[in-house]
Amino acid sequence: MAGPYRDSGGDEPAEAPRDAGIVGDVIAQFADAHAYLRELVQNSIDAGSPSVDVEVSYERADQRLRVAVRDRGEGMTRDIIENQLLVLFRSTKEDDRTKIGKFGIGFASVLSPNPEVVTVHSSRDGRRLTLHLYRDLSYELFDAGPATQTGTTVELEIAMPPGDVSAYRTACETALRRWCRHAMVPINFVDVRPEQKTASRIDKPLELDHVLVQVTRSTDDDQLTVVVGISGTGGHVGFFNHGLMLHESPGDLVGNGIDxxxxxxxxxxxLSRDDVRRDRHFDRAVEFAREVAQGALADAIGEKLRELAEAGDHANHFALALATSSSSVRPPHWWVPLVEPYAGKRTILVGALGRTAWAAPRSTALTKRMAADGRPVVLAPDPELGNVLARVAGCELAFVHREITAITPEPRTDADDALLAFLLEILDEVHRKPRSILLARLDGLHADALAICAADENERIVEDDNARRNPFGLFLRRTLVLSVEASAVKGARAAADPRVAASHLARAILLQYRLLDIGRSERILDIALERAGVAR
Incomplete structure (x- = not known):
């Protein structure tokens, strides 16, 4: 259909495609049925608009939904409309790096929702033009009179039953938030209803979502900006031009586990609109992102680990440590929290721990004793932290409650002294006596034991191998530590006759060390009877 301009003389417009198949193929390339919104916003940004409004309204009387994209850009002339906008594969933007569009096919996307008509109002050079584009590819172009401002509005009129309107409104807003969420100009979604008009901002800063740590860096010329971070959910990379998304997908393009x-x-x-072009600009951008990940991001992770450890935010500290250990980033410093203060601090560098470090899930009497003994204990609520530190720092964690027993001496009464004196005599008579006997509270691995071995009465922390030693050595005798919580010790301390109590306790001790036989058992009985002045 000839537009009014066709009768006014002037230059003959370029031939626009009249083959519905060609246009249909172009439209089919847009996998997202609402990608036309991205294309129209892109055109508005390329036109230099300081903001873009996307308005959705519905006329129930004629069951028509209208989607309008309004900008205050430079507008279009008749020549641009007829020889650029309406002609496939022709664009004025090919050599202009300040523009996003390049191929001259984006406007065709307005036909993807099958509108009854697409109306374009554009003002430039003091004139306002109106274009009606129909689904059969015919169009009308009018001179709508003088204009005092510049800008363009593209409005789609779509036949739609009332029951489909709500879902379409939501789909429009979702598409905008997907494609235009980091636009460099304000993007407003305006939902027009009979009772109210609601506007919401679509654009937001270029940031990563749901990450534990992120950093932003730009090149010296500010043409390239990257945001890299780590989330623990696997790598994900998105590419943007002027804040409009070109392509995003899961993957380890920047590094294993890096977003x-x-x-x-x-x-x-x-050209197919489903990916970003792999060219030298792409390669340079990806390489810069990798450099930032291994440099600035690694430093930021190290600092965040320290910050979380000092703040006592152990859940997020562990989450970050676990995510980092599964990534290709290695911070220069690994900070971990301590169960008890060490040298006045609640954190420590993994490098200061050596190849093996003590760990515990919480504060106990054992960890307090180790701290008093000058041994730092890493706070590890989740045992997996041990695997993390082994992977990233070559430091293995040994959990104190599995390896260590703490000794806390118990104050002795006169009755205790008598009991232990008789016990030493009996042990010396039937086998060999230890260096000494100590009453104590035991915490840790052997908390439930009757007795353990210690080097001497001053030892307060005993590792498992030493605790299991025989205190009755022929050449090297050690201290026998009796647990005051053991039932045999409690019974002996409560007994009225320390001699009888000592004989029962001696049997229990020798039984634990597999030294009790019939001969020694009878000898213990004889000694008890002798001490009591009773003939057998």
Missing amino acids: AKIQDSRLGHT
Whole structure:
């Protein structure tokens, strides 16, 4: 259909495609049925608009939904409309790096929702033009009179029953938030209803979502900006031009387990609109993101580990440590929290712990004793932290409650002294006596034991191998530590006759060390009877 301009003389417009199959193929490339919104926002940004409004309204009387994209850009002339906008594969933006579009096919996407008509109002050079584009590819172009401002509005009129309207409104907003969420100009979604008009901002800063740590860096010329971070959910990379998303997908392009968003005005999407072009600008952008990940991000993770450890935020500290250990980033410093203060601090560098470090899930009498003994204990609520530190720092954690027993001496009464004196005599008579006997509370691995071995009465922390030693050595005798919580010791201390109590306790001790036989058992009985002045 000839527009009014066709009768006014002037230059003959370029031939626009009249083959519905060609246009249909172009439209089919847009996998997202609402991608036309991205294309129209892109055009508005390329036109230099300081903001873009996307308005959705519905006329129940004629069951028509209207989607309008309004900008205050430079507008279009008749020549641009007829020889650029309406002609496939022709664009004025190909050599302009400040523009996003390159191929001249984006406007065709307005036909993807099958509108009854697409109306374009554009003002430039003091004139306002109106274009009606129909689904059969015919169009009308009018001179709508003088204009005092510049800008363009593209409105789609779509036949739609009332029951489908709500879902379509939601789909429009979702598409905008997907494609335009980091636009460099304000993008407003305006939901017009009979009772109210609601506006919400779509654009937000270029940042990663749901990450534990992220950093932002730009090149010296500010043309390339990358945001890299770590989330623990696997790598994910997005590419943007002027804040509009070109492509995003899971993957380890920037590094194993690294999330990234890359903004560069020199990046472009492929002709099929489903990917970003792999060219030298792409390669440079990815390499810069990798450098930031291994440099600034690694430093930030190290600092965040220290901050979380000092703040006592152990859940997030562990989450970050676990995510980092599964990634390709290695911070220069690994900070871990301590169960008890060590040298006045609640954190420590893994490098200061050596190849093996003590750990515990919480504060106990054992960890307090180890701290008093000058041994730092790493706070590890989750045993997996041991695997993390082994992977990233070559430091293995040994959990104190599995390896260590703490000794806390018990004050002795006169009755205790008498009991232990008789016990030493009996042990010496039937086998060999230890160096000494100590009454104590035991915490840790052998908390439930009757007795353990210690080097001497001053030892307060005993590792498992030493605790299991025989205190009755022929050449090297050690201290026998009796647990005051053991039932045999409690019974002996409560007994009225320390001689009888000592004989029962001696049997229990020798039984634990597999030294009790019939001969020694009878000898213990004889000694008890002798001490009591009773003939057998």
